[in-house]
Structures are given as structure tokens and as C-alpha cells.
Amino acid sequence: xxxxxxxxxxxxxxxxxxxxxxxxxxxxxxxxxxxxxxxxxxxxxxxxxxxxxxxxxxxxxxxxxxxxxxxxxxxxxxxxxxxxxxxxxxxxxxxxxxxxxxxxxxxxxxxxxxxxxxxxxxxxxxxxxxxxxxxxxxxxxxxxxxxxxxxxxxxxxxxxxxxxxxxxxxxxxxxxxxxxxxxxxxxxxxxxxxxxxxxxxxxxxxxxxxxxxxxxxxxxxxxxxxxxxxxxxxxxxxxx
Ligand SMILES: Nc1ncnc2c1ncn2[C@@H]1O[C@H](COP(=O)(O)OP(=O)(O)OP(=O)(O)O)[C@@H](O)[C@H]1O
Ligand SMILES: [Mg+2]
Numbered sequence: 001x002x003x004x005x006x007x008x009x010x011x012x013x014x015x016x017x018x019x020x021x022x023x024x025x026x027x028x029x030x031x032x033x034x035x036x037x038x039x040x041x042x043x044x045x046x047x048x049x050x051x052x053x054x055x056x057x058x059x060x061x062x063x064x065x066x067x068x069x070x071x072x073x074x075x076x077x078x079x080x081x082x083x084x085x086x087x088x089x090x091x092x093x094x095x096x097x098x099x100x101x102x103x104x105x106x107x108x109x110x111x112x113x114x115x116x117x118x119x120x121x122x123x124x125x126x127x128x129x130x131x132x133x134x135x136x137x138x139x140x141x142x143x144x145x146x147x148x149x150x151x152x153x154x155x156x157x158x159x160x161x162x163x164x165x166x167x168x169x170x171x172x173x174x175x176x177x178x179x180x181x182x183x184x185x186x187x188x189x190x191x192x193x194x195x196x197x198x199x200x201x202x203x204x205x206x207x208x209x210x211x212x213x214x215x216x217x218x219x220x221x222x223x224x225x226x227x228x229x230x231x232x233x234x235x236x237x238x239x240x
Contacts, residue, residue, distance in 0.1 A: 015074050015075050015076060015081055015113070015117060016117065016120060018078065018081050019081055019084055019085050019088070019117050019120075019121065022081070022082060022085040023085055023088060023089065023121070026085075026089055028088070028089055030048070030051060030121075030122070031046075031047035031048045031051055032047075032048065033048045051122040052122070054122035054123065054124065054126075055119070055120060055121070055122040057126070058118075058119035058120070058122065058123060058126035059116070059119050059120065061119070061126055061127070061128065062112075062115055062116050062119040062126070062128065065115075065128055065129065065130050066112050066115075066116075066130065070108060070109060070112040070113075073108075073109045073110070073111075073112035073113040073116065074109075074113045074116070075110050075113030075114045075116070075117050076110070076113070077110050077229065077231070079227070079229045080097065080099070080110045080111075080113065080114045080229060081114075081117065083095070083097045083114060083195075083227060083229075084114045084115075084117040084118050086193075087118050087161070087193050088118055088121045088123060091123060091124075091125075091160065091193070092160075092191070093191040093193075094191075094193040095193065095225065095226065095227050096187070096192075096193055096194040096195065096196065096222075096225045096226045096227070097111075097114070097193075097194075097195045097196070097226060097227055097229060098167075098196045098197075098198065098202065098222060098226035098227070098228045098229070099111060099195065099196070099197045099198075099229045099231060100197070100198050100199070100200065100201050100202060100228060100229070100230050100231065101199070101230055101231030101232065101233075102199065102231075102233075102235065103199060103235055103237075104234070104235030104236045104237045104238065105231040105232065105233045105234075105235070105236065106231055106233070106236055107165075107197040107198075107231055108165055108197055110229075110231070111130075111163050111165065111195045111197055112130070112163070114195060115128055115130070115161060115163060115195070118161070125160065126161070127159055127160045127161065128159065128160070128161040128162070128163070129155065129156060129159045129161075129162050129163070130162075130163035130165065131156070131163070131164065131165065132164075132165040132166045132170075133164055133165070133166050133167050133168070133169065133170050133180070134166065134169070134170040136156065136164065136179070136183075137170055137175075137176050137179060139152055140152050140153055140179055153179065153182065153183065156183055157182070157183055157186040157187060157190075158186075158190075158192075159192075160192065160193075161193060161194075162187065162192070162193075162194045162195070163194075163195045163197075164183075164194060164195070164196050164197075165197050166197060166198065166199070167180075167196045167197065167198040167200075167210070167214070168198045168199070168200045168210050168213040168214055169198070169199055169200075172213065172214075177214070177215060177218075180214060180218055181215075181217060181218055184218050184221050184222065185218075185221060187225075188221040188224070188225050191225075194225075194226075196222070196226065198210060200213060201230070202219075202222070202223070202228050203219070210222065
């Protein structure tokens, strides 16, 4: 697990610029917006036109998958922006992100903002699911139609980009542990980028941490697959 120190946050408008700068430093640049081979950027045939189409489709998917409160979320934390750039550069095997911190410090905001940044780059494919862990357990309860829960879990396992919000905050049972283990183990094995958020720190000496709550086998996988971004600050909901 890489534990990243806290850098200065950037302004919301700078996030896209910072993402573009990180990608440019890695040789990934968007297509030119000049006329090319007789095609203007706003007509089919020009790469910039097709990129804009991909951006529109990705943002539409992001908007559908994002709750109303986070529709204006922007990733302003450079560590989160770096992660988004990693996913754009290597969508099939980027590391995962674990955003930790107290209630109201902005974890969910940064998570949705990161997914929006990825969408804004116009990836070849943008498939995401966002859920809280409590909602996930609720939707996978084995009480529904035969096979529905397995089908639901398979979707969460295989989706290229997953946001699992509030990990470790739902009531645990043997069943929730098994679901969490199967999901995380699958995504760990397949190196699929996932954003986890949690109120619990990764590990502490007093045991009030993800390792104790989720168990050693899940925590071990999270330790290897995630970059941890601890969010500091006070509860933004009580700021006024
Ligand atoms: N960088 C930001 N700019 C503007 N508003 C923000 C920012 N970060 C968070 N907020 C707002 O602050 C409130 C709390 O943020 P958020 O829900 O992301 O916190 P959280 O850390 O996920 O909390 P919890 O642990 O309770 O889930 C929300 O209304 C959110 O929209
Ligand atoms: Mg949250």
C-alpha cells in the first residue's frame, strides 16, 4: 500500500489542466484541433471530432451514475488527479485508490470527481458503477430471483471502473465478508481499477481500522492493490 502525503489542493478549474499536463509528460496528448487531411475538427473523420463524441458519451454515463449531490464534484486533490491520469494511461491495470478520512472531509466528492476527470478525457470505453457498500449488500441479498445476486456480483466484479463508497461502515456478517472478499479478490486478480472510500484508516494500533473490520485476507489485498489517500480537515457539512 502506497501512503501518499497530503499536497496542496488545486482549484476546480485547474483539475483538467493538471490531468492534461500529467498525461502530456507521459506522451499522451489529445488530437490536434487544427484541420487535418481536409477534415475540420467538428466533422466526422477528424480525430478531435471522435474524441468529443467519446467525451459526450462518457459524461452522459457519469451523469447517470452519479447522485444529484455530487453532480458538480471535481477532483481537487492532486493525489486523486494523479490516479485519474494513471487510469487514463493504463485503463486495464491501473492501481486502485483508497480514500480514507473522517465524516464530511470530501472523500465521496473526490471519488466522483476522479471518475468525471477520466470521462472528460474521452476514453475509448467508459463503463462505471458507483455504489455504497451498504447498498451493494442490500441489492445482493439472496432473497430475490434465483441467480440475480450472482449476476449482480458478477457485474460489480467485471465492470472496468467501480466506486465502492463507505467500505467498512455497513454491519458485517459472514455473508457480507464473503461478498466483499469475492468482489475485492476478483478485482485484485484482474487488476481492475477501483476507488474505495472509507471512514476507517487502513491500519491503526488500536484496531479500529479496515484490517480488523474486513479481516486480514481482504486487508492484505487492499494493501497491495491500492494507493491510500488520507483526507484531512473538518466536516464540510458543518462548515457553515
Ligand atoms: N472540494 C469540495 N468542494 C466543494 N464541496 C465539497 C468538496 N468536498 C466535499 N464537498 C461537499 O462537502 C460535503 C461532504 O463531502 P462528502 O460527502 O464527499 O464527504 P465524505 O468524506 O464522503 O463524508 P462521509 O464520510 O460522511 O461519507 C458534500 O456536500 C460535498 O458536496
Ligand atoms: Mg462519503
